[in-house]
Structures are given as C-alpha cells and as structure tokens.
Amino acid sequence: MTPPTAEHRLLARVEELIGRDLLEVEAIFDRELAHPHPFVRDLLAHIGRFRGKRLRPILLLLSAQAVGEIGHEHRVLSAVVEMIHTATLVHDDVLDDADVRRHVPTVNTRWNAETSVMLGDYLFTHAFHLAAGLGDARACRLIGAATNNVCVGELIQIRERGNFALTEDDYLRIIEGKTAELCGLCGDTGARYAGADEEVCEALREYGRSLGIAFQIADDLLDLLGDEGSAGKTLGSDLDKQKLTLPLIRLLDRAPEPDAARLRALLASSGALTRRDLLAELERSDALHYAQQRAREFAQQARFALNALPESPARRLLEDLTEFAIQRQF
Amino acid sequence: MTPPTAEHRLLARVEELIGRDLLEVEAIFDRELAHPHPFVRDLLAHIGRFRGKRLRPILLLLSAQAVGEIGHEHRVLSAVVEMIHTATLVHDDVLDDADVRRHVPTVNTRWNAETSVMLGDYLFTHAFHLAAGLGDARACRLIGAATNNVCVGELIQIRERGNFALTEDDYLRIIEGKTAELCGLCGDTGARYAGADEEVCEALREYGRSLGIAFQIADDLLDLLGDEGSAGKTLGSDLDKQKLTLPLIRLLDRAPEPDAARLRALLASSGALTRRDLLAELERSDALHYAQQRAREFAQQARFALNALPESPARRLLEDLTEFAIQRQF
Numbered sequence: 001m002t003p004p005t006a007e008h009r010l011l012a013r014v015e016e017l018i019g020r021d022l023l024e025v026e027a028i029f030d031r032e033l034a035h036p037h038p039f040v041r042d043l044l045a046h047i048g049r050f051r052g053k054r055l056r057p058i059l060l061l062l063s064a065q066a067v068g069e070i071g072h073e074h075r076v077l078s079a080v081v082e083m084i085h086t087a088t089l090v091h092d093d094v095l096d097d098a099d100v101r102r103h104v105p106t107v108n109t110r111w112n113a114e115t116s117v118m119l120g121d122y123l124f125t126h127a128f129h130l131a132a133g134l135g136d137a138r139a140c141r142l143i144g145a146a147t148n149n150v151c152v153g154e155l156i157q158i159r160e161r162g163n164f165a166l167t168e169d170d171y172l173r174i175i176e177g178k179t180a181e182l183c184g185l186c187g188d189t190g191a192r193y194a195g196a197d198e199e200v201c202e203a204l205r206e207y208g209r210s211l212g213i214a215f216q217i218a219d220d221l222l223d224l225l226g227d228e229g230s231a232g233k234t235l236g237s238d239l240d241k242q243k244l245t246l247p248l249i250r251l252l253d254r255a256p257e258p259d260a261a262r263l264r265a266l267l268a269s270s271g272a273l274t275r276r277d278l279l280a281e282l283e284r285s286d287a288l289h290y291a292q293q294r295a296r297e298f299a300q301q302a303r304f305a306l307n308a309l310p311e312s313p314a315r316r317l318l319e320d321l322t323e324f325a326i327q328r329q330f
Numbered sequence: 331m332t333p334p335t336a337e338h339r340l341l342a343r344v345e346e347l348i349g350r351d352l353l354e355v356e357a358i359f360d361r362e363l364a365h366p367h368p369f370v371r372d373l374l375a376h377i378g379r380f381r382g383k384r385l386r387p388i389l390l391l392l393s394a395q396a397v398g399e400i401g402h403e404h405r406v407l408s409a410v411v412e413m414i415h416t417a418t419l420v421h422d423d424v425l426d427d428a429d430v431r432r433h434v435p436t437v438n439t440r441w442n443a444e445t446s447v448m449l450g451d452y453l454f455t456h457a458f459h460l461a462a463g464l465g466d467a468r469a470c471r472l473i474g475a476a477t478n479n480v481c482v483g484e485l486i487q488i489r490e491r492g493n494f495a496l497t498e499d500d501y502l503r504i505i506e507g508k509t510a511e512l513c514g515l516c517g518d519t520g521a522r523y524a525g526a527d528e529e530v531c532e533a534l535r536e537y538g539r540s541l542g543i544a545f546q547i548a549d550d551l552l553d554l555l556g557d558e559g560s561a562g563k564t565l566g567s568d569l570d571k572q573k574l575t576l577p578l579i580r581l582l583d584r585a586p587e588p589d590a591a592r593l594r595a596l597l598a599s600s601g602a603l604t605r606r607d608l609l610a611e612l613e614r615s616d617a618l619h620y621a622q623q624r625a626r627e628f629a630q631q632a633r634f635a636l637n638a639l640p641e642s643p644a645r646r647l648l649e650d651l652t653e654f655a656i657q658r659q660f
Contacts, residue, residue, distance in 0.1 A: 129474025
C-alpha cells in the first residue's frame with residue numbers, strides 16, 4: 001500500500017469537518033436535477049461520473065464554517081455553484097473538443113456536441129431555479145453576475161486563440177473571469193449567509209479569487225506537463241487550440257527574438273509542435289519555474305486574505321487548500 | 331408600392347398600443363448587455379441584427395395591458411425573455427448548423443461554434459441577472475423553471491432525430507417544451523405583475539402555450555414550404571437533421587406501408603431527399619392540410635383562453651395574434 005499523500009490527508013480532514021454537509025450537497029444536486037425522461041436520466045447518470053474534487057462546495061462550506069455555522073442555504077448554494085461549474089465543464093468540452101474528462105468519455109464524444117450544448121443549458125437553468133428557490137433575489141443576482149463574468153472570460157479566451165502576443169496581464173484577465181469569479185463567489189456567499197460583516201465577505205471573496213487564479217495556473221501547467229492517466233482527462237488541448245498559458249507566455253517573452261519567432265511559427269502551424277517538443281524548450285528556460293512561482297504568489301495572497309478571520313479548524317483547512325491548489329497532480 | 335398585408339396592419343396596431351414600451355424593452359436589452367470588451371461588443375452588435383418579431387415581449391406586454399397596466403417590471407421581464415429567446419436561437423444555430431438567421435450570417439458562421447456556445451451562455455446568465463435585479467425571487471424561479479423545460483424539449487428533440495416512428499404526441503411534447511413554455515411564461519408573468527388573479531394568470535399562461543404551439547407548427551411548415559429569401563434563414567434544416575415535424579409525421583402515418591417504408595429509407599439516407607421531392611409527396615397527401623388544421627385548432631384554443639379577460643384593445647390584439655401565428659410567411 002502506498003502511504004497517503006499530503007492531498008489525501010488534506011481531503012480526509014475536509015471529510016471529517018464537513019463530510020456530512022458535502023453528502024447533503026450531492027443529494028440536493030441529484031434530487032434537483034432528476035428528470036423522468038430516460039434520455040435526460042442517462043445524461044445525468046453520465047455526468048455523475050465526472051464528479052471531481054468538489055473544490056467549489058468545499059470553499060463555500062469552509063468559508064461559512066470559518067465565520068459561523070453551515071446552514072441549509074449553504075448546502076443549497078453549494079449545489080448551485082457545483083451545477084454551474086459542471087455546466088461550464090460540459091460546454092468547455094465542446095469548446096476544447098475534449099474526449100475524456102475524469103477518466104470518462106465527454107458528453108460530446110459519447111453523444112454529440114448538440115447534446116453537450118443543451119445539457120449545459122439544462123444545468124445552468126436548473127442552477128438558477130434552485131438558487132431562486134431560496135427566496136432571496138440577492139443570491140440570484142450575485143450568482144448571475146459571477147456566472148456572466150465566467151462567460152466573458154471564456155469569450156475572450158476564444159477570441160485570443162492563436163494570438164501569440166498575448167501578455168501575462170491578458171492571461172490573468174481571462175482566468176480571473178473563467179476561474180476566479182466562481183471561487184470568489186463561493187467565499188463571499190459562504191460568509192454572507194453565515195451572517196459575516198461586509199469586510200469579511202470581501203476578504204473571503206478575495207481569498208477565493210486568488211485561490212482560483214493559483215489553481216488555474218497549476219491546471220494550465222498540468223495541461224502541459226501532466227500525465228493523462230493520472231489527470232483523467234485529455235491533455236495538451238491548450239496547445240492544440242493555440243491557447244497561450246503562462247509558461248508559454250513567459251517562454252516567448254524571454255526567448256531571444258529568432259527563437260521566439262521560430263516558436264511562434266511552430267505554434268501557429270497546427271500539429272507541428274508536440275507537448276514533448278515544447279517541454280524540452282520549456283525546461284531549457286525559466287518558464288516553468290516562473291509559472292510555478294506566480295501560482296505560489298497567488299496562493300500566498302489567498303492566505304493573506306484569511307487574516308481577516310479568527311483561528312479555527314475551517315480557517316486552517318482554507319489555508320492548507322492553497323498548497324493543494326498549486327501542488328496537485330490531478 | 332405593395333399594399334400593407336394583414337400582418338403589417340396588425341403590427342401597426344401593436345406599435346400604436348405598446349410601441350413606446352417595446353422601445354424601452356430594447357433599450358433595457360441593449361443597456362444590460364453592453365460590455366466594454368471590443369469582441370463582446372462586436373458579438374452583441376451582430377446579434378442586434380437578428381432582432382425579429384419580438385413576439386415574446388409583445389405577448390408579455392399585451393397580457394399586462396389586457397388585465398391592468400404595463401409597469402417597469404413588465405418592460406424588464408420582456409427584456410429578460412427576449413434575452414433567453416435570443417440565447418436559445420444562438421444555441422439552436424449551433425445545433426442546426428444553420429448559416430443564416432434573419433438575413434444575417436449566424437454566429438457560428440461568422441465566428442465559430444465555440445463562440446456561439448459562450449455567447450448563448452452570456453445571454454442566459456445576463457437574463458437571470460437582470461431578472462434577479464427586480465428583487466423578487468419568485469420571478470427568477472418562474473423563469474428558471476420555464477427555461478429549464480425549454481432545455482428538456484430541445485434535449486428530447488436531439489434524441490429523437492432519426493426516429494422515423496415519432497408520433498404526433500411525441501412531437502407535441504417536444505414543442506410544448508421548446509416553444510410553448512416561454513410563451514406561456516410571458517402570458518403568466520405579464521398578468522401576474524399587473525396584479526391579476528391566479529385564475530387569470532393561468533388563462534394567459536394557457537393562451538401563451540397554445541399560441542406557442544400553433545406558432546411552432548407554422549414555423550415547421552415554413553421550414554418545409556418556405557422561401558429562404560423571405561424567411562431570411564436557412565430552411566430545410568429539419569430535413570437535414572432528420573427531425574420529424576408534423577406534416578412528415580402525418581405523411582408517414584397515413585401512407586400505405588410500402589410508400590412509408592420507401593420514404594423512411596429516403597429520409598434516413600442523408601441528402602437522398604430534397605425539400606422539392608418531399609414537397610411533391612406532401613402535396614399528394616393530406617399532410618400539409620392536416621398540419622395547418624392542427625395549427626388552427628391550437629390558435630382557436632388560445633383564443634378560447636382569452637374568455638377569462640374583459641374586452642379591451644389589448645385583448646383584441648392578443649386574439650388577432652393567433653391568426654398571425656399561423657398565417658405568417660416569415
């Protein structure tokens with residue numbers, strides 16, 4: 001037997017503190033989405049197999065626990081954000097032409113892109129319906145605004161494909177939308193529905209946003225460096241789709257002009273550059289180290305935001321999640 | 331100059347009664363969606379050119395006027411339903427691989443399918459954000475539920491492609507979701523936010539649903555019979571996508587078995603049957619007449635539901651819209 005990794009130990013502590021709430025979140029998720037039509041049922045059973053790290057519900061519930069008590073609203077809102085996140089995954093898989101997600105064929109592979117589009121819409125609209133059931137329009141408005149910013153991030157990312165002059169600022173603006181927004185929402189609503197002051201809600205939003213950015217940089221590194229077996233999804237899709245991520249932006253920015261020009265030409269001609277070729281280039285430069293360093297800085301910012309909170313087991317877990325975000329292998 | 335058609339006269343009366351409200355709905359629509367990023371701006375300017383009949387805002391505003399007074403909430407909710415409708419159009423164009431909509435290239439032709447997916451999501455999430463801004467979670471819940479049923483209708487429609495044993499009941503169940511739901515929502519919320527009794531809200535929901543079904547049957551007839559020039563969109567896509575609609579369901583149901591089997595085989599082998607071939611078959615049968623008759627029956631049901639309302643110019647327009655729904659050429 002392999003000894004438990006740091007990640008496993010962290011997840012065991014999460015399980016101990018909020019495991020029952022997470023089970024209830026899953027029950028709400030399943031109950032709300034259930035539908036009598038056999039096709040819809042098949043689709044839902046299929047995406048049930050995508051169930052992953054549940055980072056967003058964990059964030060929301062720990063934020064609540066760190067400032068007060070977890071209540072029914074937190075569990076409902078956690079199911080809402082997980083639905084929204086799942087909707088974006090299903091739509092992302094269309095965008096990325098991905099074949100596999102969490103070791104399971106994507107909806108567009110198993111059925112078709114049309115089904116993915118509509119299933120994503122089904123999840124989005126259910127999320128809003130469920131949120132509205134709390135009877136508080138403010139929650140709907142916060143969720144609507146955050147989700148909208150996710151879409152803007154994704155739209156700009158689509159637009160910037162093939163733009164090999166993308167800067168680090170452009171990149172950060174994209175991932176602030178597509179990843180940080182929803183994580184920020186989790187921190188904020190978790191605290192807000194536990195009765196926290198505006199200042200504390202803001203601090204936990206900031207925590208979630210910074211954690212989300214760190215997490216996304218790590219995810220983008222994984223897309224370049226990871227092993228498909230343990231990642232459980234198609235990798236290298238950023239490269240295929242000519243999406244520049246932080247390591248490549250750094251590499252192009254620091255390489256002497258003839259090298260940078262040669263790389264840009266290779267990136268632009270589809271299939272000319274494999275993940276393996278690129279890895280060699282990246283390893284000769286400071287680009288991987290730089291991206292890891294930036295992820296670490298955002299994780300640090302996230303931890304700093306937690307200073308607004310009193311000491312507690314939930315706060316310690318939020319702190320430790322920042323390490324998990326940047327070191328994860330899956 | 332060609333003399334004004336019945337449709338033009340009807341639209342002129344609509345304009346006279348609620349033209350200023352419709353302008354305000356458009357202003358809210360544009361203001362809410364506005365975004366500083368040039369790409370998002372380009373996309374919004376592009377879909378602005380899709381602006382069509384505005385059937386759903388008209389339904390909502392006339393329903394309000396028929397039972398009371400049009401207020402700010404009605405104009406906001408009208409913009410919300412128009413956003414949701416536009417989102418489904420943008421996603422439908424991905425589903426149908428359509429090239430042209432309202433004489434304008436679709437988003438997937440002008441840009442790509444990925445952009446369509448995300449732009450649709452942008453519109454959906456904005457619609458919910460705008461609805462939530464009314465401060466009434468009930469509206470969000472009604473809108474969430476209706477939109478969700480739209481998605482179920484679309485999912486089942488995708489599933490049933492290539493099913494040449496589809497029955498009329500199956501067909502009606504699909505269009506009840508994908509078209510009738512949102513029209514029913516317009517009738518209901520129009521009345522509800524004008525302070526109508528539950529019974530009247532229900533009658534206007536029923537009106538909207540029946541009108542929506544009549545409208546969709548007519549739309550499906552148009553896809554078979556229409557002229558692409560005046561329809562302003564790609565036609566025959568139901569045929570290409572092996573989507574059975576009412577005339578074909580009737581044709582297959584009534585044809586003697588050898589003919590039906592031959593037709594099914596032709597429908598199943600893509601491109602084997604052109605719109606023109608099929609038209610000849612349809613004209614030899616009672617199928618077109620039958621579908622028109624069914625549309626007329628639903629229009630009649632819609633008019634019947636209006637008996638719950640007092641006489642008024644708005645009610646008369648709602649009545650006359652039922653004729654428009656089944657006779658339109660565009």
